[in-house]
Amino acid sequence: MTDADDVVLRHGLPATLAFTMAFAPRSSTRVGSIAQSLTVLGLSAGVFAGDWLPLLLACYPVLLMVAVIIGEWRWSYRHREPNR
Amino acid sequence: MSDAEWLALQRAAFLAGPMAVAIALLLIVRPRPREAVAAMVAFLWQLPALLALHMLAQRFGWWSFGVERNAVQALPIDVWIGWAIWWGPVAVFARHWLPLTALVAVSVALDLATMPRLAPLVSVGPSWLVGDVVAMLMALIPGQIAARLTRDDHLPKVRAMFHVLGWGGYMTFVIPVCVLSYAGVPLSTLYHLPVSALDWCVAAIVLGLLFIGIAATAEFASVGGGTPIPFDPPKRVVTSGPYAFTANPMQIISAFVMAMLALYARSWGLALIALMFAVFDTIYATWYNRAHIAIAMPEAWSSYRGAVREWRMRWRPHIAEEAHVVISAAGPARTVWNVLWPRLSPWLEGSFRIDSAAPGTLERLVYRRPQGGVEDRGIKGLARILEHGPVPLAVIGWLMRFPYLGGCLQRLSGLAIMLWRRNAVVSGVG
Numbered sequence: 147m148t149d150a151d152d153v154v155l156r157h158g159l160p161a162t163l164a165f166t167m168a169f170a171p172r173s174s175t176r177v178g179s180i181a182q183s184l185t186v187l188g189l190s191a192g193v194f195a196g197d198w199l200p201l202l203l204a205c206y207p208v209l210l211m212v213a214v215i216i217g218e219w220r221w222s223y224r225h226r227e228p229n230r
Numbered sequence: 231m232s233d234a235e236w237l238a239l240q241r242a243a244f245l246a247g248p249m250a251v252a253i254a255l256l257l258i259v260r261p262r263p264r265e266a267v268a269a270m271v272a273f274l275w276q277l278p279a280l281l282a283l284h285m286l287a288q289r290f291g292w293w294s295f296g297v298e299r300n301a302v303q304a305l306p307i308d309v310w311i312g313w314a315i316w317w318g319p320v321a322v323f324a325r326h327w328l329p330l331t332a333l334v335a336v337s338v339a340l341d342l343a344t345m346p347r348l349a350p351l352v353s354v355g356p357s358w359l360v361g362d363v364v365a366m367l368m369a370l371i372p373g374q375i376a377a378r379l380t381r382d383d384h385l386p387k388v389r390a391m392f393h394v395l396g397w398g399g400y401m402t403f404v405i406p407v408c409v410l411s412y413a414g415v416p417l418s419t420l421y422h423l424p425v426s427a428l429d430w431c432v433a434a435i436v437l438g439l440l441f442i443g444i445a446a447t448a449e450f451a452s453v454g455g456g457t458p459i460p461f462d463p464p465k466r467v468v469t470s471g472p473y474a475f476t477a478n479p480m481q482i483i484s485a486f487v488m489a490m491l492a493l494y495a496r497s498w499g500l501a502l503i504a505l506m507f508a509v510f511d512t513i514y515a516t517w518y519n520r521a522h523i524a525i526a527m528p529e530a531w532s533s534y535r536g537a538v539r540e541w542r543m544r545w546r547p548h549i550a551e552e553a554h555v556v557i558s559a560a561g562p563a564r565t566v567w568n569v570l571w572p573r574l575s576p577w578l579e580g581s582f583r584i585d586s587a588a589p590g591t592l593e594r595l596v597y598r599r600p601q602g603g604v605e606d607r608g609i610k611g612l613a614r615i616l617e618h619g620p621v622p623l624a625v626i627g628w629l630m631r632f633p634y635l636g637g638c639l640q641r642l643s644g645l646a647i648m649l650w651r652r653n654a655v656v657s658g659v660g
Binding site: 147148149150151152153154155156158159162166175177178181200204205206207208210211213214215217218 | 231232234235237238239240241242245246249253299300306307308311408409412502503506507509510513514517521
């Protein structure tokens, strides 16, 4: 019982945010949609991050960067396909 | 139940309770996009406001929290977030049924009923009611006003003032305090008066950068009718003010201010945050602009971005549109203009159409660029003309149009003109 606050803060909060984000309306853009999925994954990882949770939060822009790279790469890949 | 167990339950309830209520209200209210943004604005306002309130409460002995773990400067993180949700999204959604006055009354009544009974989590001091009034004035009420203005897309200049305070609060207060607390470093490593030449240089650079950041935010509001928040954007591509020199002044400044603060505090944690700001600004924000603004306003965006780049500062501004200046036909403003314009004009970029005001009109100087949404009068109009010049002249212009300072300068110029006319009458009589 003495850990109830710790459980809610470190596990409950990221899990609730991940759940809400997972069922939120999808972004209209490809990169936005990928960013949303990666955010859900990141928050799910945050549930188990323990003391590393603040660091994970600080590095959130890296996750957005990955979303842009994947989204833009898929976009350019698909646009190249007809020329093959 | 032991004290430790009761404390843990209280803390858990202070986070889980507001979260559950917010989710329930979200499902009941089903907010429109602008109302959801308003709820977010209210939440974002609460975090710096509540941390500042906590610092004041510690200083004046209003109340204290009996916690050791998961806290930032003895403010329990769960209570902090829960409180921000309670006075942020929950309060915003509750305003479907309650006006602001009733909401404040309910909040005060709840505080009166619960605060003294919240031991062991909270210990109130003898003057805690003063703290409660301060809490309403600096956290709940301004947050709700900012949210309502955002929801109604109303008074962009006032909204911009909230964003300036909020942005400054995060940049210089919330983020550094959280990072230094996480690293276990005393806050005095950052919050101290400069002691060396390097410290003085860094402090001066930070102040200069914050000044440009505020000027850029004010430009978003006055010209674009929006804010720097992506979900509450301006209604046009803003190409004036600092945006005539670089395409992303706010982002550059955020990253550089954080880097300067890292240098000032000698903190690797803040350096990491500065790096993350740069990553976000370089990649995600650039993509966001391309994916949203470029699609919403393609022609304006492409012509602007063809001339003004991100992360690069132009020495001279990019001003595509002809500026229309109307100057009074006679009087002190005309006299100053006749002296100043021949000396100033060789330094200015862009083209001008200069007309004399019709006789009998009271306007001394009007500056217009209709396509860019720019129209300023008097001292602010003069500032706009200076902004056609290279960076140093433009900085003087931003200073002259700076919120509140511009108004003071306008009144001073009015006073100077009054003295001028009086002297002219006296010398005429003589």
